[in-house]
Amino acid sequence: MTTVPEKDRLHAQITFAVEIDKLKRIIRRNLLMDGSRRENDAEHSWYVSMLAMVFAEHAPPGTDIQRVVAMLMVHDLVEIDAGDTFVHDAVAVAAQAEAERAAADRIFALLPADQAAGLRQLWEEFEARETPEARFARALDRFAPLLANHNTQGGTWPLFKVTADQVMRNVRLIEEGSPSLGAYAIDLVRRSVSMGYLPE
């Protein structure tokens, strides 16, 4: 436990609360399901956390869904400093790791040390993809933009010249976390190709 006095703890928590409001201004690549605008990281974080509750039965038996929810709530906080990276841009993805680590060092440290360690651990677990919880969380993080692109006649796929092969590589991450959602995702990609939303 920490030795910080109560008042300082609350002050640190308020500072963190004000800081993370910035996640609402980090813009992602995919559109909302009505195609009206691009999604931001905060509403994306809510959405995938909801998907964890809704699709809980598609996680491997014994998966701690409440931990998945907590992980998805914090998984993009580092993007406040590091920005969103396009999953299909391999060079950017590689360069991103260092920037995200520096962001984690700064942002989580705004909290009292015990809380900072807890949230950072959630983020590290998400990134490492070694636990069923992290793999299911990652699956949902990939499933959501696929669903959005499919529901907006391809959404931003044509804009960023994304191919079916690239999307299928991402579907592997969905399968790893949830075989049944993975199977559904493969079907979505095939339907997207056959409807002309996604070039083969």
Added chain:
Amino acid sequence: MTTVPEKDRLHAQITFAVEIDKLKRIIRRNLLMDGSRRENDAEHSWYVSMLAMVFAEHAPPGTDIQRVVAMLMVHDLVEIDAGDTFVHDAVAVAAQAEAERAAADRIFALLPADQAAGLRQLWEEFEARETPEARFARALDRFAPLLANHNTQGGTWPLFKVTADQVMRNVRLIEEGSPSLGAYAIDLVRRSVSMGYLPE
């Protein structure tokens, strides 16, 4: 348990997932903390769920924080149909109850029956404010816009002609859920008045 076949369950869950994307387009009264635009319900739902994790120690001992998080994730879904109601508009708040009930009937029912019942129960509990979890969730739901308005030199308070008396009435809901956050909120209101953000 339900007797709906697996494939129909997944189909119902996907339908619900597509439907709740609409929460990203329900606009609230308060601004983001940088004053750039108004907040939407989806990013607000993420934000207050994060606050539940960050301020967990300010809930009464024994409060089930994971239930608070789940409650805050679903608490505004009914606004997809019923829209956002301004807390300081008493007439609108009274008329809203019926519209929200009808919205709950429609939206939760998109899910398989067992899941619909579970999410609806979370929403009913939030609305009833009888459990420590619901009272803490409501406290955070009121605390977040207060923090946003204070951090944006009054934000939308002048636009909607809100007075310190009105805000203080809302602070009572914060105190009910969390005495320490309530005390901090009273201090925030006083500072807002002394800085000229809020007329007495």
